Amino acid sequence: MKKFAFNRAETLEDAVSAGASAGVRFIAGGTNLIDLMKENVERPDRLVDITRLPLGEVKRQADGSLSLGALVSNAAVAEHPLVRGHYPLLSLALLSGASPQLRNLATVGGNLLQRTRCCYFYDLATVCNKRTPQTGCAARNGINRQHAILGHSQACIAVHPSDMCVALAALEARVRVLGRQGERTIPIADFHRLPGNEPEFDTILRAGDLITAVELPSNDWSEHSHYLKIRDRASYAFALVSVAVALQLDGEYIVEARLALGGVAHKPWRLESAELALRGQRTSNSSYQRAAETLLQGAEGFEHNRFKIELARRAIVRACAEAAKGTRR
Amino acid sequence: MDDASSSFEITINGTKRHFNVEPWVTLLDLLRERAGLTGTKKGCDHGQCGACTVLVDGQRVNSCLMLAVMQDGKEVTTIEGLAAGNELHPLQRGFIQHDAFQCGYCTPGQICSALGLIREGKADSVDSIREFMSGNLCRCGAYSNIVAAIEQARGQL
């Protein structure tokens, strides 16, 4: 690990102004950043400790939404009674990620900004446009089993590894950010970006931007939702494919649906057209199959990950069927 | 806190200790190399194996991914802090009685993790123990005996 200077941010404004300088990184749980620093993928000159800032609360807001402070741990969010009661999809997704020890450390803000687990991104002996722009992509013709089947570009086929973000996409969460120009709110769908020609940018945030909270709009998804994570081990592994689904039912008919995929793209993959394909349909496998076809339109695999297309199709059908049966708590 | 070394205090196993170390020292390295507590083990050093598990303010965490300087003012419990004098902790007894290890390298992390698990109320079934102990790998494959040891100890805490 490269040596670095360290200080603790005492106020939000402190953090934002310190974070705007080149070579400065915020540190929250540290579970992604320290790992990448040990690998020399991240080489900051200074770390600013944001863990003592007042961003550690879960609170109900006047408009009925629930605000999750950026520093609330993944474990605390997953176990929070209001989250379990009203957003069980988010609890399920969080509990399927990492390990209990890591979830105790990992924060809401850090989870949103965790970097890809592409092995070439981690391996300094190979080329990677995300790590070092304009050098090439070793994954494209490499061992690309974990990689993207949707939304990838010539420059990058990495996937975003978060489970939490897939649930946030289905729940239409909003990210609160404090920057040098003040506070702003970003819909989760616009927060992460596709790689295009600039895979070095995972999100639309820029230097100094501090995530302060994630807001969950009040909704009616809690009765029929499911998070299905398909991975190489029964627990403690990143998703090959994951599905977050939430349904509103009227008897055997679907009134509204939300559907997002993880492990398949540079961001959680959600298409309104796939959700509209479920609206007014019966809760049957053929309805779910049609939605899956729509959501997976244009999917294109590489040598080692073509299986993900069929896997995703089946995972969507199974996840929808599970959700229709009622949320497992 | 700008220069290379920072000065801070951590309470380790009930004793407040003062340290002056560089910011890049992890909690794991501080425990092993500066505090002389080598019970906590370094397996992967990347958050993947759980050998470095300790409790900070009562919660189980991977000490290899934590900067020591960020633990200023916190309470750390390591495997050395579990026994009461010569009286082993129920989890330590359980691991011995159930032969829940072979080489023993993962064991301090397993036991600290199991303590966190029981306190979280997640040790109520075999399935739950297996799922919520998945952050602790055992290369010797002592898993079934580890589960049995935890089942035995959960009622004795």
Ligand SMILES: Cc1cc2nc3c(=O)[nH]c(=O)nc-3n(C[C@H](O)[C@H](O)[C@H](O)COP(=O)(O)OP(=O)(O)OC[C@H]3O[C@@H](n4cnc5c(N)ncnc54)[C@H](O)[C@@H]3O)c2cc1C
């Ligand atoms: C072995 C292992 C297995 C894992 N498995 C999974 C898994 O299955 N599923 C999954 O989803 N995740 C998994 N993870 C990843 C884990 O969820 C992330 O490492 C964690 O969520 C990151 O949060 P953190 O607080 O530790 O972030 P940090 O490491 O502290 O920070 C990550 C990044 O976010 C920035 N940052 C942090 N907070 C803020 C803020 N408030 N504002 C602006 N920037 C900020 C930091 O500057 C840094 O760039 C795994 C990790 C490990 C090590």
Ligand code: FES
């Ligand atoms: S040494 Fe910390 S998890 Fe392996």
Ligand code: FES
């Ligand atoms: S006893 Fe050897 S690794 Fe677990």
